[in-house]
Amino acid sequence: xxxxEGAEQGELAITRTGDRLRLAREAAGLSLADxxxxxxxxxxxxxxxxxxxxxxxxxxxxxxxxxxxxxRAVDLPEAExxxxxxxxxxxxxxxxxxxxxxxxxxxxxxxxxxxxTWTLVIVTALLASAYxxxxxxxxxxxxxxxxxQNADAEASEAPATDAPAPRTGAAGTAQxxxxxxxxxxGLSEVWIGFDDAxxxxxxxRTLDAGEVYQVPPAYIEQFTLRTSIPQALKVxxxxxxxxxxxxxxxxxxxxxxxxxxxxxxxxxxxxGAPAVPAPKR
Numbered sequence: 001x002x003x004x005e006g007a008e009q010g011e012l013a014i015t016r017t018g019d020r021l022r023l024a025r026e027a028a029g030l031s032l033a034d035x036x037x038x039x040x041x042x043x044x045x046x047x048x049x050x051x052x053x054x055x056x057x058x059x060x061x062x063x064x065x066x067x068x069x070x071x072r073a074v075d076l077p078e079a080e081x082x083x084x085x086x087x088x089x090x091x092x093x094x095x096x097x098x099x100x101x102x103x104x105x106x107x108x109x110x111x112x113x114x115x116x117t118w119t120l121v122i123v124t125a126l127l128a129s130a131y132x133x134x135x136x137x138x139x140x141x142x143x144x145x146x147x148x149q150n151a152d153a154e155a156s157e158a159p160a161t162d163a164p165a166p167r168t169g170a171a172g173t174a175q176x177x178x179x180x181x182x183x184x185x186g187l188s189e190v191w192i193g194f195d196d197a198x199x200x201x202x203x204x205r206t207l208d209a210g211e212v213y214q215v216p217p218a219y220i221e222q223f224t225l226r227t228s229i230p231q232a233l234k235v236x237x238x239x240x241x242x243x244x245x246x247x248x249x250x251x252x253x254x255x256x257x258x259x260x261x262x263x264x265x266x267x268x269x270x271x272g273a274p275a276v277p278a279p280k281r
Contacts, residue, residue: 017067017084018052024074025050038073041066052088063089180238180259182215184225190232194223195253201226207233215257226253235262242266 025035032050036043048056049070054063064082071081184192186207193204202223207213227233230246242262246252256262 016052017081017088018050020076020084021067021070021074021081022050024076028074030074035070035073039066039069041069046070054085054089176238176240176259176263178259179217182220182257182259182262183236184213184215185234185236186211186232187234188229188232190227190229192233193226193253194219195226196223199253220257220259223257224253225255225257226251228252237262237266240266 025032032043032046035041035046039046045057045062045066048054049063049067057063057066064085067085068078068082071078184207186209188209190207191204192207192213193201196202203219205213225235225245227245228249228251230244230250230252231248233245235242235245237259240263243266245255245265
């Protein structure tokens, strides 16, 4: 009887998806280092998943994809784990909302002040906006992108390298070395994606305000850039600012990342990428 009660208490203690993943790992005799090797996800991110401390991950778009990769490594159903993580994220958003307290109109002493009322309205609006942005960005990365996402999260902190100064041709248009570094800087939090030749987004990330990301050479050759908040993104080629890549609050896609194309855009000799109104979420 005591063993049954202990088992029931143990089951009740497992309330988060991170607990399930950790117990499955321990049952399989695996260490965090083993799981990191299998998934190519850093150990500190795996520890955050086990603790269900999703704020430690580089962005909310990574949470579900990392959890699904962890589930595959310990033979848990990845679809079920992914759904559970999404529910926990939604629960966390709901728990962060201020509690509602009913006031009795007949008791003037308990009526809320105008300042408190406006504060509650503003906080609720901010939470609703944050939830909408999260739902827009919570696209699960496929398995092939886990390693790229993890590497991007680490590489985004690396300083950009200096590029040779541009040369000026006879026609007056600035020339730039084809290997000049292309650097993206977030002026505020901004979502960016990289599309292949068919227009399919193969990778994406979120840049925080002030975060610097140097585009890998392979991306420059294979992908084009898209973003839904062009005014929040600064693009430089060899240290030169190419200016706005599209109208504010507009989904811009198909932006060539090749240095010569970006310089041509800055000189006004390119027609630019197609822009469509940003999707409402």
